[in-house]
Amino acid sequence: MIHGVLNVYKEKGYTSHDVVAKLRGIVKQKKIGHTGTLDPDAEGVLPVCFGKATKLCDLLTDKDKTYQAVLLLGQVTDTQDTSGQVLEKHSTEDLTNEKVENVIRSFEGEYDQIPPMYSALKVNGKKLYELAREGQEVERKARRITIHEIRILEINLPEVKLEVTCSKGTYIRTLCHDIGQKLGCGGCMKELLRTRVERFGLEDSIRLGEIAQLQKEGILEEKIIAIDEMFPTYAQVVLPPKTAAAVRNGNSFRKRDISKETALKEYENDERVRVYDESHQFIAIYCYCRKDDLFKIVKMFFDGNEKK
Numbered sequence: 106m107i108h109g110v111l112n113v114y115k116e117k118g119y120t121s122h123d124v125v126a127k128l129r130g131i132v133k134q135k136k137i138g139h140t141g142t143l144d145p146d147a148e149g150v151l152p153v154c155f156g157k158a159t160k161l162c163d164l165l166t167d168k169d170k171t172y173q174a175v176l177l178l179g180q181v182t183d184t185q186d187t188s189g190q191v192l193e194k195h196s197t198e199d200l201t202n203e204k205v206e207n208v209i210r211s212f213e214g215e216y217d218q219i220p221p222m223y224s225a226l227k228v229n230g231k232k233l234y235e236l237a238r239e240g241q242e243v244e245r246k247a248r249r250i251t252i253h254e255i256r257i258l259e260i261n262l263p264e265v266k267l268e269v270t271c272s273k274g275t276y277i278r279t280l281c282h283d284i285g286q287k288l289g290c291g292g293c294m295k296e297l298l299r300t301r302v303e304r305f306g307l308e309d310s311i312r313l314g315e316i317a318q319l320q321k322e323g324i325l326e327e328k329i330i331a332i333d334e335m336f337p338t339y340a341q342v343v344l345p346p347k348t349a350a351a352v353r354n355g356n357s358f359r360k361r362d363i364s365k366e367t368a369l370k371e372y373e374n375d376e377r378v379r380v381y382d383e384s385h386q387f388i389a390i391y392c393y394c395r396k397d398d399l400f401k402i403v404k405m406f407f408d409g410n411e412k413k
Contacts, residue, residue, distance in 0.1 A: 106134050106136065106155075106156045107132055107134060107155040107156055107325075107326060107329060108155060108156035108157045108158055108329075108331075108332060109154075109155055109156070109158050109326075109329035109330050109331050109332055110152050110153070110154050110155070110158050110161065110165075110305075110329065110330045110332070110335060111128075111152070111153050111155065111311070111316070111328060111329055111330070112150060112152055112305040112306075112309050112310045112311060112328075112330075113128070113150075113151045113152070113153045113310060113311060113312075113313070113316070114148070114149065114150070114151070114307070114310035114311060114312045115143050115147070115148060115149060115150075115151040115299075116148055116312060116313070117145070117146055117147075117148055118145060118146075119145060119313075120142075120143075120144075120145050121139045121141070121142045121143050121151060122139075124139060124151060124153065124313065125137050125138065125139050125153065127313050128153060128313075128316070131313070131316055131317050131320050132155070132320055132325070134155065134156070136155065136156050136159055137153060137154065137155055137159070138153070138154050138159040138162045139151055139152070139153050139154075139162070140152045140153070140154065140161075140162050140165035140302065141165070141170070141273075141302065143297075143299060144186070144278075144297065146186065146188050146297070147297040147298070147299065148297070148298050148299070149172075149297075149298045149299030149300060149307060149310070150299045150300060150301060150302050150305050150306065150307055150310050151299070151302075151310075152165055152302055152303075152305050155329065157332060157406050157408055158332050158335075160404055160405075160406060161332065161335060161404075164404070165302065165303060165335075167273050168273065168302055168303040169253065169270060169271065169272055169273070169303070170270070170271060170273070170275075170299060170301065170302050171268065171269065171270045171271075171299070171300050171301035172268070172269050172271070172277050172297060172298065172299050172300065173258070173266065173267070173268050173269075173296075173297075173298045173300055174266070174267050174268075174269060174277050174280075174281065174294055174295075174296060174297050174298070175264055175265070175266050175267075175294070175295040175296040175297075176264065176265040176266075176267060176281045176284060176285070176292055176293075176294060176295070177263060177264055177281075177292060177293055177294070177295040178197050178200065178205070178262065178263040178264070178265065178284075178285055178288065178290055178291070178292045179194060179195050179196065179197040179263045179285075179290050179291060179292070180193070180194055180195075180263075180285075180291055180292070180293050181193040181194075181195075181282070181285065181291035181292070181293060182293045183222070183223070184221065184223040184278070184293075185221050185223070185276075185278035185279055185281065185282040185293050185294060186278050186281075186293055186294040186295070186297075187293055187294070187295050189223065189293070193291050194291075195289075195290040195291050196290070197262055197263040197290050200262055200263075200288065200290065202260050202262070204288070205260060205262070205265060205288065206257055206260070208284060208287050208288050209255055209257060209265070209267065209284055210255060211287070212252050212255060212280060212283070212284060213252050213253075213254065213255055214251065214252060215249055215250070215251050215252075216249075216250065216252070216283075217247035217248065217249055217250075218247060218248055218249075218250045218275065218276065218279055218280070218283070219245050219246075219247045219248075219279065220233070220245050220248065220276060220279065221233075221276055221278055221279050221282075222234070222242055222243075222245075224276065226245070233245070248274055250271065250272050250273075250274055250275045251271060251272040251275075252269060252270075252271050252272075252275070252280070253270040253271060253272070254268075254269070254270045255267055255268070255269050256268040256269075264295065268300075270301075277294060277297055278293070278294045278297075281293055281294040282294075304335075311328060316328075331387075332387060332406055333379050333381075333387040333406075336377070336379055336390060339377050339378050339379045339390065340367075340369060340372075340376070340378045340379070341367055341378070341379045341381060342363045342364075342367045342368065342378045342379070342380055342381070342391075342400075343363070343364040343366065343367045343381045343382070343383060343385070344358065344362060344363065344364065344380060344381070344382060344383075344388075345362070345364060345383065346382070346383060348362040349382035349383070349388065352380055352388055352389060352391075353388060353405075353407045355389075355402045355405055356402075357391075357397075357399045357400060357401050357402070358391075358399070358400050359398060359399060359400070360372070360398065360400075364383070372393040372395070373393070373395075374393065374394070374395040374396075375392055375393065375394075376392065376393045377390055377391070377392050377393075377403060378390070378391050378392075378393070378400065380400075386407075387406060387407075388405070388406065388407045389402060389403070389404060389405045389406055389407060390402075390403040390404045390406075391403060
């Protein structure tokens with residue numbers, strides 16, 4: 106079984122779930138998960154976790170992301186992108202580049218974004234897009250999100266090409282809609298390309314066809330990033346056999362338990378470390394609690410079926 110993370114280029118026409126289903130067929134293993142939904146019309150970076158790395162899915166979903174988007178002004182749709190039904194059309198003749206730039210930049214920072222009806226969020230156990238298809242619209246709570254940076258790449262009204270770096274949970278469709286509302290002419294998203302998720306960039310992403318070929322040639326695993334490599338900034342600690350056995354069961358350990366070769370003089374409170382046994386098998390991520398002078402479990406990656 107493959108264990109690790111692969112930087113997949115999701116192409117148009119596929120849902121994120123479609124990508125996972127295709128990969129299961131290619132590598133012949135069931136334990137695969139993606140790290141954040143991309144709409145079918147969107148393209149770009151989709152980190153996919155294999156085997157034990159599926160425990161990373163929630164950690165990667167929380168990461169900041171970067172997108173390139175094309176905003177179409179003067180049009181409002183029910184899905185907030187051009188795939189939906191047009192609800193309103195307005196003239197953009199009175200818009201100036203300066204006015205558009207000022208309004209777009211006003212969205213940098215934190216703002217309360219109301220998720221779109223056409224989304225996978227659930228209300229009372231039912232996905233919003235299912236309710237939307239039934240003609241229902243329900244009240245959605247605004248969520249505080251952060252737009253770290255918006256770069257305006259090109260203005261050719263009524264279209265504007267943007268690069269947006271944002272926090273998890275941000276809907277770029279809704280950002281486009283909200284910019285249009287603030288400009289008074291409406292707006293929707295015409296194109297979306299995700300260019301970065303954490304360490305994963307567009308330049309290193311691999312399409313499904315390439316993945317199938319690499320698997321056929323028996324070299325796909327060369328492209329898989331090992332689980333422990335996902336935490337390059339965490340210090341490594343090696344434990345002797347007795348302590349390592351206890352840690353495999355999720356038990357805490359103390360600084361004195363760490364092999365001298367990998368022990369640091371000081372650990373910051375809440376500092377996270379990568380934990381290995383003496384054969385350098387990666388076991389888990391632990392966090393140091395200064396108050397108790399203990400390292401406590403954050404995420405276990407050891408599988409009980411593995412050789413100890």
